[in-house]
Amino acid sequence: MMADNSTIEVFREKLAEKGFSDLAKDLRADEAMKAHTSFRVGGPAQIYAEPSSTDEIVALIDTAKALGLPFFLMGNGSNLVISDEGIEGLVIRLGENFSDIRSEDDPEDPDSVLIYATAGTLLIRLSSFAAKNSLTGLEFASGIPGSLGGAVFMNAGAYDHDMSEVIEKVTFITSDGTVSAFNREDLDLSYRSSRFMKEGGIVCEVVLKLKRGDAEEINSQIRTYTEKRTKSQPLQYPSAGSMFKRPTGYYTGALIEQAGLKGFSIGGAQVSEKHAGFVINTGDATAKDIDDLVSHIQKTIKEKNGVELQREVRFIGRGFN
Numbered sequence: 001m002m003a004d005n006s007t008i009e010v011f012r013e014k015l016a017e018k019g020f021s022d023l024a025k026d027l028r029a030d031e032a033m034k035a036h037t038s039f040r041v042g043g044p045a046q047i048y049a050e051p052s053s054t055d056e057i058v059a060l061i062d063t064a065k066a067l068g069l070p071f072f073l074m075g076n077g078s079n080l081v082i083s084d085e086g087i088e089g090l091v092i093r094l095g096e097n098f099s100d101i102r103s104e105d106d107p108e109d110p111d112s113v114l115i116y117a118t119a120g121t122l123l124i125r126l127s128s129f130a131a132k133n134s135l136t137g138l139e140f141a142s143g144i145p146g147s148l149g150g151a152v153f154m155n156a157g158a159y160d161h162d163m164s165e166v167i168e169k170v171t172f173i174t175s176d177g178t179v180s181a182f183n184r185e186d187l188d189l190s191y192r193s194s195r196f197m198k199e200g201g202i203v204c205e206v207v208l209k210l211k212r213g214d215a216e217e218i219n220s221q222i223r224t225y226t227e228k229r230t231k232s233q234p235l236q237y238p239s240a241g242s243m244f245k246r247p248t249g250y251y252t253g254a255l256i257e258q259a260g261l262k263g264f265s266i267g268g269a270q271v272s273e274k275h276a277g278f279v280i281n282t283g284d285a286t287a288k289d290i291d292d293l294v295s296h297i298q299k300t301i302k303e304k305n306g307v308e309l310q311r312e313v314r315f316i317g318r319g320f321n
């Protein structure tokens with residue numbers, strides 16, 4: 001690995017040689033990741049990029065590989081705890097720069113519309129685009145603060161619905177850097193899991209199939225979901241949503257509450273008083289506080305109930321992986 005201060009300059013040169021000089025100029029060194037995560041924790045990324053096309057993502061990955069630098073890809077940072085020591089190598093964030101939505105009538109089904117969206121598009125924006133166009137199928141996603149790519153990767157869902165119901169096709173970059181596509185059947189989508197989680201790959205563009213519906217009904221369903229969320233979740237605090245996957249036969253929140261851990265805190269990390277399945281940042285939490293608290297919850301529930309709680313939130317960066 002190269003010395004730190006020269007790494008970004010060499011990275012810029014290599015990217016410019018490939019014809020990506022604008023992207024090269026926009027690279028940032030030591031970008032504070034707490035600004036890009038919903039938990040508001042995380043140290044610096046050695047090199048940080050927000051590409052705006054699939055070609056730019058491929059160029060970034062090729063360059064990182066050529067320089068022997070590890071890379072990590074993120075979306076909206078709403079399912080992440082990034083280490084206080086930050087992330088070594090390149091962080092690629094798919095956000096606003098990579099968020100186009102367009103729709104087309106489905107040539108095979110007059111009752112459906114196909115939506116083409118790039119991976120950085122926020123799910124909340126997609127859901128509202130669908131509602132505005134009287135399209136049904138994405139109401140469940142109206143309160144999930146992730147990007148479309150992150151939602152495909154996690155097979156995000158809520159209220160007994162998930163992304164697998166609306167995805168038609170995904171264009172992605174394979175782990176060896178080539179662009180490929182899969183139809184829904186090939187994506188191995190199951191509860192908070194996809195093929196990308198097991199095999200790697202970067203989701204670039206997604207085709208969603210939505211049904212024509214009634215605007216009034218769609219908006220009313222979204223209002224109902226929003227009320228439920230506001231009532232039951234500690235949305236005024238930074239968090240990454242539910243910390244754990246749902247264990248078969250149990251409710252995570254109830255297990256944690258019965259163990260007497262509601263409100264329990266380590267440093268600035270606390271088990272939410274409102275929903276014990278959420279760990280929140282009360283203001284000055286570090287990633288270590290969150291990690292310690294989550295380990296404590298896992299150990300307590302294992303001892304009391306014999307249940308192994310699995311983390312749904314991903315812990316990334318120096319010291320975590």
Ligand SMILES: Cc1cc2nc3c(=O)[nH]c(=O)nc-3n(C[C@H](O)[C@H](O)[C@H](O)COP(=O)(O)OP(=O)(O)OC[C@H]3O[C@@H](n4cnc5c(N)ncnc54)[C@H](O)[C@@H]3O)c2cc1C
Pocket residue numbers: 038072073074075076077078079080094119143144145146147148149150151152153154155156157158196201202203204235239240241242314
């Ligand atoms: C208040 C709150 C409520 C939430 N409610 C829900 C909910 O109801 N249901 C639910 O499922 N989740 C929920 N979440 C969690 C989170 O929003 C989802 O898991 C979301 O899908 C994560 O997307 P992201 O873009 O933020 O991904 P990130 O957090 O940026 O990344 C998560 C993982 O996805 C990978 N990834 C991201 N983009 C891509 C891509 N383009 N290609 C390949 N891999 C990628 C990353 O490498 C990482 O491993 C909630 C979070 C919060 C803060």
